[in-house]
Amino acid sequence: MTRRLGLVLPILLIIGWEIAAIIVNNPFYLPKLETVIPVLLSPFSDILGTGSLVDNALVSIERVVLGFALAAAVAIPLGIGMGRFAVLNDFFDVTLELFRPVPPLAWVPLALAWFKIGIVSIVFIIFIGAIFPILLNTVDGVRGVKNTWIEVGTTLGAGERQILTKVILPGAAPTIWTGLRVGFGISWMCVVAAEILPGPTSGLGYLIMYAYNLGQINVIIAGIIVIGLIGLAIDQGFKAVEKRWFGWRGLER
Amino acid sequence: MTLVLSEVSRTFSSEKAETIEALSPISLSVNNEEFICILGPSGCGKTTLLRIIAGLEYASSGSISVDGAPITRPSPKMAMIFQEYSLFPWRTVEENVALGLELRGLKKPDRVAAAEKYLDLVGLKGFEERYPHELSGGMRQRVAVARALAIEPSILLMDEPFGALDAQTRNRMQHELLHIWEKTKKTILFVTHSVDEAVFLADRIVVLTHRPGRIKEIVTIPATRPRERTSEDFGQIRRHLLDMIREESDPAQ
Numbered sequence: 001m002t003r004r005l006g007l008v009l010p011i012l013l014i015i016g017w018e019i020a021a022i023i024v025n026n027p028f029y030l031p032k033l034e035t036v037i038p039v040l041l042s043p044f045s046d047i048l049g050t051g052s053l054v055d056n057a058l059v060s061i062e063r064v065v066l067g068f069a070l071a072a073a074v075a076i077p078l079g080i081g082m083g084r085f086a087v088l089n090d091f092f093d094v095t096l097e098l099f100r101p102v103p104p105l106a107w108v109p110l111a112l113a114w115f116k117i118g119i120v121s122i123v124f125i126i127f128i129g130a131i132f133p134i135l136l137n138t139v140d141g142v143r144g145v146k147n148t149w150i151e152v153g154t155t156l157g158a159g160e161r162q163i164l165t166k167v168i169l170p171g172a173a174p175t176i177w178t179g180l181r182v183g184f185g186i187s188w189m190c191v192v193a194a195e196i197l198p199g200p201t202s203g204l205g206y207l208i209m210y211a212y213n214l215g216q217i218n219v220i221i222a223g224i225i226v227i228g229l230i231g232l233a234i235d236q237g238f239k240a241v242e243k244r245w246f247g248w249r250g251l252e253r
Numbered sequence: 254m255t256l257v258l259s260e261v262s263r264t265f266s267s268e269k270a271e272t273i274e275a276l277s278p279i280s281l282s283v284n285n286e287e288f289i290c291i292l293g294p295s296g297c298g299k300t301t302l303l304r305i306i307a308g309l310e311y312a313s314s315g316s317i318s319v320d321g322a323p324i325t326r327p328s329p330k331m332a333m334i335f336q337e338y339s340l341f342p343w344r345t346v347e348e349n350v351a352l353g354l355e356l357r358g359l360k361k362p363d364r365v366a367a368a369e370k371y372l373d374l375v376g377l378k379g380f381e382e383r384y385p386h387e388l389s390g391g392m393r394q395r396v397a398v399a400r401a402l403a404i405e406p407s408i409l410l411m412d413e414p415f416g417a418l419d420a421q422t423r424n425r426m427q428h429e430l431l432h433i434w435e436k437t438k439k440t441i442l443f444v445t446h447s448v449d450e451a452v453f454l455a456d457r458i459v460v461l462t463h464r465p466g467r468i469k470e471i472v473t474i475p476a477t478r479p480r481e482r483t484s485e486d487f488g489q490i491r492r493h494l495l496d497m498i499r500e501e502s503d504p505a506q
Contacts, residue, residue: 148339155307155333156353156404166356170343248342251386 031218039222048214050207053226060191060203061230063119067126068187072180075131079138079176084168089139096135104129104190108197117199122191129190130183137179141172146252174246181238188231254330254407254440256283256306260315263301275301277467278315281459283408283440288431290451291444292494293461294502299444300412302466306442307333307410319408331408332401337417339397340385346372346396347381353404371399374433391422398430402437411443415450427453431478448494452487453480460494463501470497 014033021032043053050056082089107128111121145168153167195205204227211219260278267273275298283289293299304310306317308327317324319331332353340349348355350371351364359367372378375395385393394414401409415423427450434441445451451458458472472494480487 146338148335149341151309151333152335152339152341152352152400153356154309155327155331156356156400157327157329158356162356166352167341170341173343246343248384248386251384252338252342 028215028217031221035218036221036225039219040225043226047207047219048210048216050210051202053204053207053222056202056204056207057226057230060195060205063122063195063203064126064184064187064191066119067123067191068130068184070123071127071130071183071187072134074127075134075179075183076138076176079135079179080142080164080168080172082135083139083142083172096132100132102128104186105193108194112199122194122200122203125194126187126190129186133182133186134176134179137182138172138176141175141179142168144175145171174242174249177238177242177246181235181242184234184238185231188227188234192227254285254320256408256440256442257281257318258283258306258315259317261302261305261312261317262314263298263305263310264313274465276305277465279466279468280315281468281471283442286438286440288434288441288454288456289443290455290458291442291461292448292451292458292498293446293466294463294498295446296464297461297501298464298466299446299461302461303333303410303412303442303444307331309333329404330406331410332404332406334394334397334401334409334411334414336413337390337393340393340400342385344384345381346377346383346385346388349385349396350399350403352400357404367403368399371402372396374402374436375399376429389422390418391426394418394426395429398433402433402439406439408440408442411441413444413446416445416447423450428479430454446498448491448498449482452491452494453482458494460497461501469501 017030018033021030024030027035039047039053046052051059078088078092082092104125107125108121111124115121115124149167149171150163153163158166191203192205194200195203196209200206204223208220208223208227211217211223258279258281260280261276262274262278263276265273265275279302281289291299291302301310305312306324308324308331311325319328324331341352344352347365347368350368351359354364354367369378369381372381375398377392377395377399380388380392380396385396388396397414415426418426430441431454443451443454452474455474456476458474460469460472461467462469472490474490475486
């Protein structure tokens with residue numbers, strides 16, 4: 001019932017949009033539904049010579065996965081170290097806190113200066129965007145592992161390595177997963193934003209900016225819908241894993 | 254198996270760099286298959302003493318040995334049962350019980366067989382696939398007992414294991430613990446602040462003084478079992494113990 005209730009507003013918005021589009025009657029401001037839907041319904045056909053929706057989406061996803069995977073590969077081990085050893089935390093904490101408030105997009109000029117226009121710059125921006133939520137959640141997750149669990153492992157004969165693999169990692173996993181989920185969301189925002197900036201010649205961000213230059217508002221709206229749907233689908237995937245594997249969180253007894 | 258504590262003491266240093274004596278030198282010899290209760294007012298260091306024996310904390314001076322071999326870190330001859338929150342919520346009951354064997358590298362079929370055997374002993378046959386949060390407090394402590402027994406230690410260290418349970422469950426767990434003790438022939442060191450619990454369970458009760466904890470008296474309980482909680486003899490012992498505990502209680506509390 002609540003789900004159905006949630007669908008009412010989108011339907012009203014679509015109806016309102018169509019009415020407004022008819023009244024405005026200018027496709028350069030507000031295109032009609034019937035000009036957007038065909039774009040969405042033929043995701044494999046070329047748009048404005050930039051490749052299809054699917055092609056561009058795959059390019060964006062590839063960039064996100066690369067930057068996100070790099071961020072996770074750095075943030076998770078570092079976060080475990082910082083969560084477990086106060087010395088490491090004290091060493092890194094101040095520096096990280098200095099960099100954390102800088103918006104990922106503020107790095108764009110520097111990224112272009114260092115890595116030139118291309119995939120490396122975009123992956124770098126995504127990396128910056130994703131690393132902090134993953135890192136902070138990993139640190140939190142490791143600190144949240146109950147001391148009794150570690151002592152149980154110790155008294156049952158676990159060495160430092162087993163404590164890590166059998167106690168700390170599974171104990172911190174739900175919180176680390178939350179960090180990955182948040183990090184992926186930010187990555188997705190970063191990739192679209194980075195693709196809108198000058199330089200790239202592919203990706204969903206590039207597609208909607210290019211469509212703007214050609215006055216194809218219907219393509220912009222179709223692109224935004226696709227960007228939203230992909231983000232939603234990935235987030236639902238993260239949530240499903242959370243429910244399946246980490247349902248125990250909050251039920252510690 | 255004999256467990257010998259000789260002149261075990263522990264001091265902490267406070268933030269003002271004062272040294273606080275938690276345990277005055279304690280010497281005690283525990284016989285094979287004996288059930289010892291360590292009884293004392295809160296803050297007497299009884300848990301600290303147990304944790305030193307378990308190898309989770311160090312002694313500032315003195316030594317602990319099992320059959321002449323000194324103990325300085327967690328030993329496979331001992332298993333610890335904590336007050337609560339000690340089960341891993343991400344593992345099933347069976348996986349929790351098998352934890353110690355898994356850490357020792359036993360193959361899965363052997364682990365499963367051992368887990369089933371000890372779950373049967375604690376009366377939890379059929380609960381193998383459940384998760385800790387699906388169990389009652391008493392059942393969770395049974396799992397903790399099974400997990401400790403599964404590594405086949407000769408000594409069980411129990412730190413107020415029934416302290417968080419309601420009175421009825423607690424009484425039942427005491428009965429069952431005696432039953433398990435008779436069946437498995439373990440030596441048990443059981444920390445409690447409940448005079449009633451100590452009188453019901455122990456062969457000998459070691460009464461500690463208020464901080465710094467030292468042995469005030471060792472009370473031997475007549476060997477008859479099962480004990481009638483309301484009988485005249487035990488009433489006298491209980492009164493004697495209660496008087497001692499009252500003298501030792503911190504007047505500030």
